[in-house]
Structure formats: structure tokens, C-alpha cells
Amino acid sequence: MDLSSSLDPIASKVISFLENEASLLTEVGAEIDEIKLELIAITAFLEDADSRFVVNSSEMDKQWVASVRDIAYEVEDVVDEFMYHFNKQQQWRGKRSRFFLKLIHFPKNLLVRHRVAVKLQYMNKRIKSIAERSHRYRVSRSELIKSDKQIGGEYHRDYWVKNLSESALFFKNEDLVGIDKAQSELLGWLMDQERQRTVISVIGMGGLGKTTLVANTFNRQVVKQHFDCCAWITVSQQYVVTDLFKSIIKELNKAQVQIDLVDSMSYRDLVEALVNFLQPRRYLIVIDDVWCINLWKDISIALPANMNGSRIFLTTRNKDIASFEFGVVKHIFPLKHLPFHESLALFCNKAFVGKGGQCPPYLESSAIKLVEKCQGLPLAIVALGGLMATKNSIAEWDGVFNNLHQELSENDTYFERLKYISLLSYHDLSCTLKQCFLYCCIFPEDYVIKRKRLIRLWMAEGFVKQSKETIPEVVAERYLTELICRGLLQVVLRNGSGRPKAFKMHDILREFAVSISKSIKFAAKSDGKQVEDDGIRRWSIEAKENEMKGACETALSRVRSLFVFAVDETSNSSFNGLPSGFKLMRVLDLEDTPINELPDELVNLFNLRYLNLTRTQVKELPKSIGRLYNLQSLVMKETQIKELPEGIVKLKNLRHLIVYGYNAFDHWFGPVVPSNICLLSNLQVLTFVDARGNFIEQLSKMVQLRRLHIANVQEADERNLCFAIAKMRRLRSLGLKSCNEDEQVKMDALEAAPPGLEKLVLVGKLEKVPHWFSSLNSLTRLCLDWSRLRDDLLPHIQALPNLGELRLVNAYEGERLDFLEGFRKLKILRIGGCPRLKEIVINKGVMPDLQELFIAECQEFTSLPRDWKSLPDLKQVYLFDISPELIQTICRSKGMDQQTITSIVLSRQEGAEAEFKITRWFE
Numbered sequence: 001m002d003l004s005s006s007l008d009p010i011a012s013k014v015i016s017f018l019e020n021e022a023s024l025l026t027e028v029g030a031e032i033d034e035i036k037l038e039l040i041a042i043t044a045f046l047e048d049a050d051s052r053f054v055v056n057s058s059e060m061d062k063q064w065v066a067s068v069r070d071i072a073y074e075v076e077d078v079v080d081e082f083m084y085h086f087n088k089q090q091q092w093r094g095k096r097s098r099f100f101l102k103l104i105h106f107p108k109n110l111l112v113r114h115r116v117a118v119k120l121q122y123m124n125k126r127i128k129s130i131a132e133r134s135h136r137y138r139v140s141r142s143e144l145i146k147s148d149k150q151i152g153g154e155y156h157r158d159y160w161v162k163n164l165s166e167s168a169l170f171f172k173n174e175d176l177v178g179i180d181k182a183q184s185e186l187l188g189w190l191m192d193q194e195r196q197r198t199v200i201s202v203i204g205m206g207g208l209g210k211t212t213l214v215a216n217t218f219n220r221q222v223v224k225q226h227f228d229c230c231a232w233i234t235v236s237q238q239y240v241v242t243d244l245f246k247s248i249i250k251e252l253n254k255a256q257v258q259i260d261l262v263d264s265m266s267y268r269d270l271v272e273a274l275v276n277f278l279q280p281r282r283y284l285i286v287i288d289d290v291w292c293i294n295l296w297k298d299i300s301i302a303l304p305a306n307m308n309g310s311r312i313f314l315t316t317r318n319k320d321i322a323s324f325e326f327g328v329v330k331h332i333f334p335l336k337h338l339p340f341h342e343s344l345a346l347f348c349n350k351a352f353v354g355k356g357g358q359c360p361p362y363l364e365s366s367a368i369k370l371v372e373k374c375q376g377l378p379l380a381i382v383a384l385g386g387l388m389a390t391k392n393s394i395a396e397w398d399g400v401f402n403n404l405h406q407e408l409s410e411n412d413t414y415f416e417r418l419k420y421i422s423l424l425s426y427h428d429l430s431c432t433l434k435q436c437f438l439y440c441c442i443f444p445e446d447y448v449i450k451r452k453r454l455i456r457l458w459m460a461e462g463f464v465k466q467s468k469e470t471i472p473e474v475v476a477e478r479y480l481t482e483l484i485c486r487g488l489l490q491v492v493l494r495n496g497s498g499r500p501k502a503f504k505m506h507d508i509l510r511e512f513a514v515s516i517s518k519s520i521k522f523a524a525k526s527d528g529k530q531v532e533d534d535g536i537r538r539w540s541i542e543a544k545e546n547e548m549k550g551a552c553e554t555a556l557s558r559v560r561s562l563f564v565f566a567v568d569e570t571s572n573s574s575f576n577g578l579p580s581g582f583k584l585m586r587v588l589d590l591e592d593t594p595i596n597e598l599p600d601e602l603v604n605l606f607n608l609r610y611l612n613l614t615r616t617q618v619k620e621l622p623k624s625i626g627r628l629y630n631l632q633s634l635v636m637k638e639t640q641i642k643e644l645p646e647g648i649v650k651l652k653n654l655r656h657l658i659v660y661g662y663n664a665f666d667h668w669f670g671p672v673v674p675s676n677i678c679l680l681s682n683l684q685v686l687t688f689v690d691a692r693g694n695f696i697e698q699l700s701k702m703v704q705l706r707r708l709h710i711a712n713v714q715e716a717d718e719r720n721l722c723f724a725i726a727k728m729r730r731l732r733s734l735g736l737k738s739c740n741e742d743e744q745v746k747m748d749a750l751e752a753a754p755p756g757l758e759k760l761v762l763v764g765k766l767e768k769v770p771h772w773f774s775s776l777n778s779l780t781r782l783c784l785d786w787s788r789l790r791d792d793l794l795p796h797i798q799a800l801p802n803l804g805e806l807r808l809v810n811a812y813e814g815e816r817l818d819f820l821e822g823f824r825k826l827k828i829l830r831i832g833g834c835p836r837l838k839e840i841v842i843n844k845g846v847m848p849d850l851q852e853l854f855i856a857e858c859q860e861f862t863s864l865p866r867d868w869k870s871l872p873d874l875k876q877v878y879l880f881d882i883s884p885e886l887i888q889t890i891c892r893s894k895g896m897d898q899q900t901i902t903s904i905v906l907s908r909q910e911g912a913e914a915e916f917k918i919t920r921w922f923e
Contacts, residue, residue: 038127067130069520073535075123077558080584080607082116177349177378178342179213182335186217189331190284190311191226196329197305201314201322204335205487205506206421207379210315211288213335218286218313227311228281234288237428241298245270248285248302252277274302282308290316291428293324300326317425319485337376346378347371350385366397373404373507379418380508387414408508409515423512425486435463435522436479437488440505441513442523442540444565448492448502451480453612456633456656460587460609461561473655473684473706496805496828497758497780523561537561538587560607561587566594583607590616591635603627613639626650638662643672649679660688660711668737670711678702688735691717699724709735709761715746722749729754738764741786747772758802762787769796780804787811798822809833815860816841823847827873832856840865849873856880863889877906 189200202210217223218232231251233244246262249270265273285303287295296314303312305328316322322332338346347367349357359367370388374380387407391397400407408415426437436458443449455476458464464472464479483489484500488509493502505513517523523538538561562585585605589612596617602608603624611628614637626647634651636659644659657680660668670688677689678701686702687709689695695710696717702708705728713721713736725734731754738745745764753760753772759781766787773796776782780802784793790813797803799822806826810833817831818841826847831837837858842865851873855861861882868874879886880903890904 038124064130070535071123071126071130073521073537073558075120077584078116078119078123176212176216177346178338179209179216182213182333183217186213186333187220187223190217190223193309194329195307195309197303197307197310197312198329198331199312199314199326200331200333201316202333202335203316203319203322203487205377205490205509206317206423206425207377207418207508208335208337208487209378210335212378214286214288214313214315218284223284226282227284229278230284230286232286232288235291235295236289237291237424239295242267242270244299245274245302249273271302275304278302278310279304279306280308281306281310283310284313285311286313286315288313288315290314290321291318293321296321296324296326317487319487320482338378338381339376340371343374343376343378343381344368344371347374347381347385347388350382351388353389362394363397366394366401369401370397370404373401375507377506377508379421383414383418387411405511405514408511418508419512422509425488426513426516429486432463432465433479433482435461437483438513438517438522439463439538440489441510441517442525442538442561442563443505444525444540444542445507445510446504447565448504450502451477451500453635455480456635457587457589457610459655460632462586471684495781496826497802498804498827499780539563540565558584560585561589563587563589564593566592586610588612592616598622606630609633611635615639621645621648623647629653632656634658636660641671644674646674649674649676651680653682654680655682656685657683658685658687660709668709668711670709688737691739696720696724700727703727704730706730707733709733709737711737712739713737713743713745713764714739715744718746718749722747722751725750725754726752730756732756733759735759735761736763737761738786741765761785769793773797774799776800776803778802781807783807783809784811785809788813790814792818794819801825804828806830812837815839819843819846821846823850825849827851828854830854830856831858834858835860837861839863842866842868842871847871851875852878854878854880855882858882862886875908877904879904879906 186200186202189198202214204210215232218230224230229252231248233247233251235244245267246265249262262270283303287299290296303310314322319334344359344367345357347370348359351367352359367388370384371381374384388397388400391400408419412419426434429437439458439461440449440454455473458476458479459472464476466472467475480489480500484491484503488505489503490506491500491503493500495501514525517538518536521534521536523540524536525540525542527542535558537559539559540563542565583601583604584607586607587610588602588605588608589610591612591614593616595613596619598613598618598621600622603622605628608628608631610633611631612633612635614635616636616639618636619640619642621641621644623645624647625645626649629651630653631651632653633656634648634654635656638661639659640661641659642661648654648657660670662668668688670690672690672692673695675694676698677686677695678698680702681704683702684705685707686705687707688711689709691710691712691714696713697720699721700723702724708725708728708731710721721736725731734754734757736745736747741764743764745762745766747762747770750770750772753776756778757776758778760776760779761783763783763785764787766784766789768791769789776797777800779800782797782800782803782805784807786809787793789811792814793812794817797806798820802825803823804825805828806823807830809830812834813836815836815838817837817839820841820843823846827849829847829850829852831840831854833856835858838860839862840855844867848871850871852875853868855878857880859881862885864877864886868877879890887904890906
């Protein structure tokens with residue numbers, strides 16, 4: 001059961017409102033103070049209780065938390081309703097004199113205030129009655145700890161972790177699958193010739209088999225013989241360092257200290273005994289399940305850094321811990337998910353025990369579907385295999401697959417261990433990060449979530465804590481990094497600098513997150529046919545054609561966030577009649593939904609923070625969009641919107657304005673913006689706007705921008721454009737596109753680019769490489785399209801220290817590109833549309849980190865770079881529409897018939913030094 005995460009940030013929002021807007025509710029000052037104090041007490045209590053999460057929470061606890069959560073939601077409703085009416089009053093204030101406003105609206109204003117006062121008084125009584133039923137929060141810290149201990153070792157978190165960890169020491173070899181290669185690498189580090197003390201960290205998400213792998217390696221006879229002494233300790237989230245020292249001494253059992261005296265030894269005596277014993281020996285210590293780096297600081301004092309070849313094993317879920325500078329030699333082993341064939345073998349070993357692990361032919365397709373759901377997570381495979389061992393018919397197997405969500409949520413017989421291990425990382429999160437994680441389950445299964453989209457959503461929901469020193473986008477990025485480091489989100493795409501661009505949730509983790517979210521009314525999903533009004537604040541609707549036409553209208557009156565995902569082909573009119581009952585909505589995400597007209601009531605959503613119309617068929621925005629004065633993000637990628645209404649300049653809280661379409665010039669085009677767009681003083685992101693009118697002249701006033709992309713730039717704009725860009729010291733991303741392919745992108749008037757510029761995209765003709773290119777020390781991505789340079793540009797950028805991705809599309813008219821030196825961090829190289837290019841030369845030692853090479857639409861390209869196979873990190877080479885001679889040469893080298901092959905992907909086989917396999921596309 002999750003506790004405090006269901007209230008925060010609701011309670012925080014309400015408390016903040018009651019503090020800041022108290023003057024609006026002067027009639028109920030006493031009620032405001034009472035509710036504020038009660039909410040503070042409730043939140044503090046739940047945070048304290050949540051930090052002592054136990055597996056079995058009582059039904060009384062769950063009901064009490066549900067009651068508290070519901071009342072907090074109702075207080076939020078009252079606050080939002082009041083602000084709704086207050087907003088209407090503010091809008092009238094801009095149209096009429098203050099006296100006339102008071103004269104007309106005074107009775108109505110009093111009525112609203114009185115209604116709010118009555119509701120708050122009623123809720124105050126309800127809060128007190130809930131508190132009285134729960135003994136006014138008299139469960140003290142000592143009582144919580146006592147109750148934890150009374151539950152018993154098999155349920156208490158720390159005992160569970162210790163027992164589960166140490167049970168791995170007794171697994172039989174025949175029960176293990178797919179560890180040979182990983183174990184071979186670990187054994188190499190354990191017993192190499194390095195004399196210094198070495199720390200080996202095995203990292204991976206919960207249930208991946210870190211402990212099992214290390215335990216099996218630890219138990220190998222060759223390991224026991226190599227080291228003078230060995231010890232295994234399990235740390236978990238809560239630990240006492242003296243207890244750890246005592247455990248090590250008892251494990252060693254040779255420390256020249258009588259075991260019965262160990263428990264009475266002081267901290268100093270324990271450290272002294274361990275150092276004296278370990279200093280002359282080659283020792284191996286396994287520290288399993290490390291959750292914080294402070295553990296190393298606490299324990300390393302007793303583990304001497306001798307020169308005897310000693311080793312320390314760490315297992316952890318947190319990448320940051322493994323990356324810590326331990327002050328000694330270190331190795332990091334990221335444990336990967338099992339490949340499918342090994343996953344299937346492990347599953348069959350568990351599901352068909354009496355049949356020698358052989359799957360009957362009639363169950364093969366069902367077995368494959370179930371194994372695919374586990375996505376290579378060994379703990380899930382073992383648990384699911386155990387469940388299926390009791391089922392024999394196809395109907396039973398299909399029933400489990402179709403109801404897997406329910407099985408994972410309710411079947412503790414087989415899935416309790418999986419659920420517990422999987423959610424340990426979740427329960428170790430702060431309240432804020434718990435909500436950020438749960439929010440990801442709003443997206444459908446296997447959905448690839450973009451980084452920037454999620455960050456904007458978190459901000460709109462109020463999850464991101466405000467900081468005077470750091471903008472919220474940066475704070476949210478830290479949240480995301482922590483979730484990734486803890487293994488709760490899987491990165492599926494990175495940019496050239498290694499920064500995550502997109503990720504998804506593991507299916508098993510997502511199922512648990514969905515279950516938690518629904519239980520605390522945080523979020524739920526629907527097929528669009530029915531949305532029940534049970535207080536859930538966020539709905540994810542995966543709707544088919546004609547299934548969302550008002551069935552959920554009444555339920556949406558209390559919903560704060562709505563996501564609509566079209567799950568199959570739909571008609572253009574399917575979603576035109578969106579429900580009208582969502583006046584308090586904060587988030588409306590309609591990405592990829594075939595809606596072509598926005599509902600009239602959209603402009604009444606005063607509370608709306610986020611609106612996403614990406615890839616919809618909407619052609620224009622409402623003229624009165626300025627009434628959405630709380631809007632933070634307006635996202636309209638790949639739409640047909642060609643002009644933004646004048647009212648958009650009234651969106652004073654807007655931080656992200658992203659709107660563009662595509663045209664025949666192979667790139668984006670932007671809409672025309674109002675003449676006074678510079679009034680949006682909070683804007684951080686502005687993409688991709690049309691440079692027509694006086695936009696370039698007023699651009700110099702928008703010095704706060706961090707990301708700016710402009711279309712339809714003309715040569716005559718050079719001076720004003722460069723003047724504006726020079727003033728944008730916070731700019732991180734810049735994109736400029738000329739009005740047509742023959743127009744130059746002139747940037748010579750810019751003396752120096754913004755110092756923190758990380759991404760630069762120039763689309764249009766370049767006479768020469770701008771002089772300031774060589775000073776782009778922060779640049780990670782450079783894209784030059786349609787530049788058609790005659791002179792070699794590489795000498796101007798080869799020394800850039802952080803360049804990770806280089807894209808050249810129709811950018812060079814020469815026959816040869818020479819990468820003679822530099823490009824130390826380049827990971828992705830894309831070259832396309834260069835009709836005269838025949839070869840690329842890469843000198844030895846240049847671009848040592850290159851991982852992907854793309855060459856497309858270069859019909860004269862006849863040979864791959866010499867020694868390209870020797871690039872150590874090169875994973876794939878993509879070749880599209882190149883010379884037939886090169887295709888033929890590659891096919892012959894692989895013993896293949898060319899036939900009609902025109903495109904090839906060469907992929908390095910995992911673990912191979914130079915062997916690449918071919919993937920072909922046939923016309």
C-alpha cells in the first residue's frame with residue numbers, strides 16, 4: 001500500500017493556496033487555518049508511515065488513508081472551483097471599470113464566497129472526525145517500529161531482503177540459465193593480476209538476477225581457493241554499520257575473536273579487529289543490495305586497501321552508486337535482460353518440470369506470448385513459469401495471458417516475491433518521485449515516452465518543486481535521471497551525447513504501477529466506452545472508433561488530466577465531439593488523435609497547464625485562446641496550423657510554444673506569430689515560428705529563451721538576427737531554416753555564439769563555414785542541411801570537445817570527406833544527399849567512440865572507410881541508395897547473392913571484434 005504519495009502534491013497545493021489566497025476568503029479565516037494545520041499533520045504522518053512500509057498493511061490503515069486522500073481531493077475541488085469563479089471575475093475586470101464590476105457582481109461574489117466557506121467548514125468537521133476515528137494520529141514512531149517487528153521476520157522488509165538475498169547462495173546450477181558469459185567476465189576481474197584492492201559493481205533493475213549471478217560466482221570452488229577468506233553480507237535500505245561489521249566477522253569466523261564476544265564489541269573494536277585480520281590477506285567481500293553511497297563511506301574504513309589482490313563485490317540497482325569514485329580500481333558490470341531464447345528455456349524449466357523442461361507443441365505459441373511479456377526479467381519468468389506449471393489446457397494458458405494484470409495484482413501465491421522485489425525501488429523513492437514514476441503508467445503498454453514530453457507533463461501536474469536557483473525543466477530532468485539510474489525506466493533511445501531521448505516502462509513494473517495508481521485514485525485507463533466517476537484524477541483512454549462520444553462526459557467533471565490514445569485506424573470525425581464536462585482540467589493530451597476541430601468550451605479551462613495537439617488534424621486555434629492564462633505548454637507538432645491568433649500573447653505563464661509542419665523543402669515550416677510575441681516573458685521554448693513580419697526585430701527582447709527554431713529566414717535578416725542571438729546567453733538549442741533552398745543562411749555578423757549552445761541546426765545554403773563554429777565548446781549536435789559547401793568543413797569542427805552527433809544532408813559538394821583528427825566524442829555520423837561524394841577517410845584514432853554510421857542517397861559512394869571494422873564501439877552501419885558496386889562488394893564478402901538489394905544494415909554481433917551481420921531490404 002502506498003501512503004503519502006497519494007496526497008502530495010495535493011496537500012501541498014491546497015496548503016499553498018490557503019496561505020497565498022487567504023485574503024480572498026476572509027469570511028472563513030479560522031477554517032483556513034484549521035484545514036491547513038490538519039493537512040500538514042496528515043502529510044507528515046503519512047510520510048513517516050510510508051518510510052516504514054511493510055508488506056502487509058492492515059485493512060484499517062488502507063481505509064483510513066483512502067478517507068484522508070478523498071477529503072484532500074475534495075478540498076482541492078473546492079479550491080479549484082473558487083479559482084474558476086475568481087478567474088471569471090478577473091476576466092470581467094479587464095473589460096469593465098472596477099466600480100461597475102463590483103456593482104454588477106457583488107451579490108454573486110458574496111454567494112460564491114459563502115458557498116466556499118460552508119464547504120470548507122463541512123470538510124473541517126470531516127477531517128476532525130476522520131482523525132478522531134484514528135485516535136488523532138497517536139501512532140508514534142516507536143509504535144510503528146514495534147508493529148514492524150511484531151509482524152515477523154518473513155514480512156518485515158529488511159528480513160525479507162536478507163532472506164531472499166542469501167537464499168541465492170543455495171541455488172543449484174541446473175536452475176540457472178544464461179549466466180555463463182557474464183560469470184566469465186566477473187571471474188576475469190576477480191582473479192586477474194591486479195594487486196590493488198578492486199571494487200566490482202553489478203548493476204541492474206530488481207529481479208534481473210544480480211544477486212543470483214554474484215552468489216553463483218562467489219560459490220565457485222576456484223574462487224574459494226583463490227582468496228584467503230570470503231564473506232557475504234546483505235545491506236538493504238536500512239542498516240546499522242556496527243551490525244554489518246559484526247556480520248563480516250562472523251562470516252569470516254577466523255578473526256581471532258571469540259564469536260560470543262562480537263555482539264558486545266564497540267565500533268572502534270570492530271574496525272580494529274577487521275583491519276588487523278584483513279590487512280595481510282587476500283580477501284573477497286560481497287556487499288549485496290546497496291541502496292546509497294553512504295554505505296561505502298561507512299564500511300570502507302574496515303576494508304583495508306592492501307596490495308594483495310583483494311576484491312569487493314557490490315550489487316546495486318542504482319547506476320550512480322556503481323559510478324562512484326571509490327578511490328581504488330573499479331569495474332562496472334551492467335547486467336542485461338535475458339535474450340528471448342534463454343528466457344524461453346528458463347520458463348520451460350519451471351513450467352514443465354515433470355517433462356524435462358520440454359514445452360508440448362500445442363502450448364508453444366501460448367508459452368512464447370507469456371515469455372514475451374516478461375521482457376527478459378528472470379524473476380518474472382520464474383514466477384510465471386511456476387504459475388503455469390499447474391495449468392495444462394490452452395484455455396487455461398490463454399486465460400492467464402488475457403488476465404495477466406489481475407494475476408500480477410492479486411495472485412500472491414506466485415507473484416508476492418516478484419511484486420516485493422520489483423517495488424523495493426519504488427518504495428525507496430521520495431513522495432515526489434513516486435508520483436513521477438506512477439505517471440508513466442498513463443501511457444499504453446510498450447509506449448515509447450519522449451523525455452521532453454514527460455518533463456512538461458510533470459511540470460503541468462505540479463510535481464516539480466520550485467527552486468529560485470534552478471528552472472523547473474532542469475529539476476524535472478534530475479527526477480528523470482534518478483528514475484533511470486534506479487532501473488525504474490528503460491532508456492530506448494539516446495542522442496549523440498548519450499543523453500536519454502526516449503524510454504519506456506518494463507511491462508511487469510508497469511502492471512504493478514497501474515495497480516497502485518488505481519488503488520490510490522492517482523490514474524486509471526479506460527477503453528472509452530465507460531469512465532466511472534469514482535474520484536480518479538487522471539484518465540488514459542485507449543479508444544477505438546466511435547467509442548468516445550460522451551460516455552464519460554459526466555465522469556470528467558472531477559478529472560484533472562485526460563490522455564486519449566487512438567488504438568487503431570479511426571475516422572476523421574471520431575473524436576470531434578469531446579466530452580464537455582472537464583472545466584477543471586490541468587492536462588489535455590490528444591497526440592495522434594484524429595480530431596480536426598477543438599471544442600468551444602476549451603477556452604474555459606482556466607486551470608489548463610498543458611495542451612498537446614501533435615499530429616492531430618486541427619488547422620486553427622480559438623481566437624480567445626488567451627483565456628487559458630495558466631497554460632504552460634502548447635505543443636502542436638506536425639499540424640497544419642499556419643497562423644497563431646493574437647490572443648496567444650495573453651498567455652503570460654506560457655513556457656513552451658512548439659508548433660510546426662512539414663513542406664517540400666524536406667523540413668519544417670512554422671506558423672506566423674503575432675507582432676507582439678515578445679510579451680511572453682516566461683517563454684523558454686519557441687519552435688518553429690515563421691520569421692515574416694517584425695518577428696526578427698522584436699526577437700532581441702526574448703533573452704530568456706533556451707530553445708529557438710525559426711523558419712523562413714532571409715539574408716536581409718542577418719544583422720538583426722545575429723544581434724538577438726548574441727543577447728540570448730541562456731540559449732541551448734538553435735535552429736534556422738532559410739525561406740528556400742537557394743537562400744543563404746547568413747550568420748557572419750554573429751561575433752560569438754551563446755556559450756552554452758548544445759544543438760545547432762542550419763537549413764539552407766552556406767557560402768562558407770561561420771567563423772564562430774570552432775568556439776562551440778558545448779555543442780553536442782550539429783546538423784547542416786542543404787548547405788552545399790564547396791570547401792571542406794571538417795577542419796572547422798574537428799576539435800569541438802563535446803560533439804556527439806553530426807548530420808550532413810546535401811551539405812557538401814566535394815568527392816571526399818577526410819576525418820583526419822579530432823571528433824573524440826562523436827557517436828553518430830549521418831551523411832546523405834551528397835551526389836558527388838565517393839569516399840570517406842577516417843584516420844586511425846579519429847572518432848574512437850563512433851557507434852552508428854549512416855550513409856544515404858550518395859549514388860557515387862563506392863567504398864567504406866578503410867579499417868571501419870576496427871572502430872571499437874561501432875555497432876551499425878546503414879547504407880541506403882548508394883552505388884551498386886559497393887552493395888555487390890559487400891554481398892560477395894558475405895557470400896550472398898546481390899539480387900535486388902539496394903539497402904543494407906551491417907550490425908556488429910554482440911561480443912564479436914570485427915564480425916558484422918547483414919540485414920537486407922528488398923525492393
